[in-house]
Amino acid sequence: MSLTGTPFLLTSVVLLIVAVVVPLALWGRIAGPALVRGLARLLMLLFAQVTAITLVFVLVNNSNNLYDTWGDLLGTDSHVAVAKDLGPDGMGGKQIKNEPKQLQQFRPGDDPRMGAGVQMTDLEGRISGVRGEVYVWLPPQYNDPAYKNTRFPVVELLPGYPGSSKAWFGSLHVAEQLRPLMQRGQIKPFILVAPRTNLLTGADTGCVNIPGKVNADSWLTVDVRKMVIDNFRVGDRPDSWALAGYSAGAHCATKLALSHPDRYRAAVALSGYNDPALEPDSLAGKDPQLRISSNPIHILKSANAAGRPPRTALYVSGAAGDGYQAGIGLRQLAKPPTTVTVQQISANAGGHTTAVWREQVPQVFRWLGTQLKP
Known part of the structure; x- marks a missing residue:
């Protein structure tokens, strides 16, 4: 059950x-x-x-989508088959263009609370060695004959920790909110992709690659991305791709977008943080070197010092002491073509909760519409 x-x-x-x-x-x-x-x-x-x-527990879990399965709760499921050293680019010496297509079978989403149109597949990551479910939602225009030759931009949705890949659909009602706005032309159509991020028992991966442990970065930015490109009408350039996350997922979205400007154009971070050690269970936060190298502040400083500020647009929102200062720190460092938009949320908005992030969905997708193109 x-x-x-x-x-x-x-x-x-x-x-x-x-x-x-x-x-x-x-x-x-x-x-x-x-x-x-x-x-x-x-x-x-x-x-x-x-x-x-x-x-x-059931009511809280259903409201926030913290644990998806009994295996997640009890720590009995394994989602890492192998974790090779994939090198700094996370590719292990391979070229993604040379990899064969990974065509998947999709079935309806396994939870009706996610709403209509959500489909899912079980993906075996060929590069990362990670295996897990991936949920995909197609905009109303996708199956419209008028759009049969259109490629759509993609947003990868990342939950907090602990968090289920269902969370954006089930708790934030992202598809339910966006569908009518897309139908009326008030928001551009996006394909929404929600991959599993809870990969290890009792640990937040921090969305990093750790040889011998987990290749979470490559799972999200290589395997999931390639699978979507192979199975749907989507653009394969960075301008067609973005990430969005809340809490620990916000940290991941910012970190991954800044680390891979060759794969993503934009990222949305809701109530996130820069220092991974702010999540006590973060593997990146517990490793002194990874704590530095996976901090978006360090990533941006290093890129600026090398004379290569990333062509990345960030949207960061949060209350004082809950994400706002993280955004200000990034905005102070941003040099063209990097841009950082910071939105302060009222301290009385509702705290660090899905209700606060749910309210921001239309606004952040309007912003994404100004950043992405097919």
């Missing part, structure tokens, strides 16, 4: 009702010695406590 499915929610509700009704009906009817009666009543109370906690 899925952690995020309706059946598990209904089961939790029924069990809680049973846990309340049973003590009311049987409390005074339990027979036997005092010790037996006391033990039975204690078990009924414990059962009621467990079912109540379980229901609260």
Whole structure:
């Protein structure tokens, strides 16, 4: 039974009702010695406590899409088959143009709360050695005969940590919000791609490559990107690609876009951070060298010092102490053609929550429409 499915929610509700009704009906009817009666009543109370906690967990998890499967929660699933040393470009000496096409079979998304039109596939990353699900949503124009020769820009959607690849669709309602706006021509049509980012038990990868551990960077920026290009009508140039993330996903979006201006034109970061050590479970934050090299501030400084500021557009939003200062730091360093737009969110907007990020969806996609082209 899925952690995020309706059946598990209904089961939790029924069990809680049973846990309340049973003590009311049987409390005074339990027979036997005092010790037996006391033990039975204690078990009924414990059962009621467990079912109540379980229901609260299910409601919170469904609202925020923190854990997708039982394997994610219990740490029993493995999503890394191999983690070779792929070198600084994350390609392991290969050229993506020489790699054969990776055509995939897609099926409807496995959670109705993501809304209509979301499809999914199980991808085996040939370069990264990562395997995981990838969700794809096509804009209303994609199957319109008038657009049969049109290539569409793509936005990769990254959740926080812990976080499910369903989160942008299920918690932020990105497709539900954008569909009518795209139909009315108020927002340009994008293909939305949500790959798995929760790859290791009890650890945030920081979206980096760590030989022998995980190649999260190459999974997101090479394997997922190539799969989408191979299976859909999308542009393959950087101007057709962007990343968007919140919290830990915001850090990843900024870091990956600045690291790979040959693959992405823009990134959106909602309530993120620059220093990966601000996420206690970040593998990048725990490694002294990776903590520096994966910090967007360091990436931008190094590119500027080399005389090659990236052609990258960043949109950074956050409240004071929750992403805003990270954006200001990047904006102060930006040199053309790098641009950084910073939007301060009110401290009273709702905190570090999906409700705050959900409200920003139309605005950030309007901005993306000014940055990307097919």
